[in-house]
Amino acid sequence: MAPPQYRGAINNGFELCISIGILIANVINYGVQKIEGGWGWRISLSMAAVPAAFLTIGAIFLPETPSFLIQRDGNVDEAKMMLQRLRVLKKKYRPQLVIALLIPFFNQVTGINVINFYAPVMFRTIGLGESAALMSAVVTRLCATVANIVAMVVVDKFGRRKLLLVGGVQMILSQFTVGAILAVKFKDHGVMDKEYGYLVLVIMCVFVAGFAWSWGPLTYLVPTEICPLEIRSAGQSVVIAVIFLMTFVIGQTFLNMLCHLKFGTFFLFGGWVCVMTLFVFFFLPETKQLPMEQMEQVWRRHWFWKRIVGEGEEEADQAQTGAGAIAMSAAAHSS
Template structure:
């Protein structure tokens, strides 16, 4: 299937380089998201030893970042609707820096937990606003892969965390450096966001048309003599912004209540439902607990961490495949296909564990099913999980709607992470992964029946279609 046709504005645009540069800087938030999420997997092996943590205390240290992420996701949307996407992302960079320093110097498990809460707040803010910021500056034809760059940076951050864990594991178990080095990219992210312009759509909503026009010309690379293309795109934005400001002031003040309005409801069901089912598929249990799982199967700590690097590399290398496919084949088809493969892979893994356990040739078959599952997640679910909601919501409540969406994401992430080891103990590997396979089957049906196709459409066109749905 061919890529969607370019709009007249896109045919007249001078270069994609400016918007790619903006996207790369913003996606550093995704890199920090991935690093601070993944670093605990290796560091935990040594934190448990240094602080003599019980299994419950270890779970608190791991899951505290998810509580912070819920709070960050809930707060970021309203703040960004009021103060702008860029300013809140600059704030997030400061939060990342503070959290990294706190974790590096934490004298106790309590202080480390507090540091993880702070880092989680930064992660929740970034997971909310980075996709929105990129979607609002990206041209429709390339929006999927540009927003998908955020996911690529998340997977890169996870791999870098795994590599840092492995490299620093040999330096007298100095887990503090594993956390502390994240302060460097945090500072770079903050400096980069200070140099970027505000979202042109947010500026248009605020009535700052001249600034919106200047930003649009900058990020699109419009050359002299192409004023018509610039004016056409700006007119679409300002018309949508004008319709938003025409909404009664009482509804604008009650942003959370506005999420239940009939015109918003289809988008909210699709966005929130995708987060709940996506997280309930269990993929993040691999990110958080892979070294523990490998160590319990008989590997030493060093080998367990090295094996986890391999899982991270599969995740990283398959993500660009999904970035290419999302604008070529569409969000809906990509998600439905990936969820089907995830279902088959987990069903195969559950069957393998039920028949052969973890011994002999069955162990290698189980590894193959895990790799297939991670590859399917990386090319489909993980690519669209941030793209789809960033495209669906009306401009006036986009930040607030993303808060509700990402809060549901992190809440389900917390629930799944908290219950994984309990499920594994109660149901065994076969029963646990059968349950996750059933969720993936539900996700397949949800993608086919509920998720709208947004490929190649402007954000304003998507908003109008969903309002009439």
């Protein structure tokens, strides 16, 4: 629904709202941990019902999108023709499917949810106190929120690829630097000086900011832009499903990885960021300010995807030629 020149900024508002929500949660956690008696966690847990209530009530008044209304009230014969066309052109959507699968996968293997889930534990482990560790989680999320706002401002000016590439390099350097510091100063079971603990905090802020103005919001924007109307709902469903699945996997395995790989965990995440940055460089086309109707041309011009899209077009041409021949034959017999 958004105009092409503002589509990126508006879509990035989703990630901004997530960052604001996590920031508020971290501030609440920092505040309630000072409550005597140890029952402050009940406040943190129960406060989650507030946004859930807003979502539930808001869903009642949520309108349908114009594109859905057009589809729902369209001509039945035209819908049948479109279904036949989609079955013929299924290869045409393979680039979108690959990207809709890999973008959210790469989003999670950056290790961002390690920071979201275990930041206080990590900072406490490397030498910061209980209160300082919770405040560190607030600081990192504040950096992410500011970076989300920056992304909304620059995404339609510099484009998607540049943000993903620069953010990827920023995260690579951050992960490798943290891994090196932990390897030298913390080792396996050592104790790190607070000065180095705060240095790790600063680098983690750089990492979180790099994610928050690139891969964070663009994970939702890019699949939305590249998927045509016919498969957009399915594409977004794939994105969300992969994110939830990988969030579960990372959340369940990180502590074991940290115990076995130790500082190598950060090198592992850094390696994944290298892979995904190369993927963007070679395989992800730019979609900045491009009308949805012209998105198909992007795949036809891409050095790799044009081979796959071209195959689909050849099949479509053959199908149309065959249909035309059948129609002409039927007309000849009837005459």
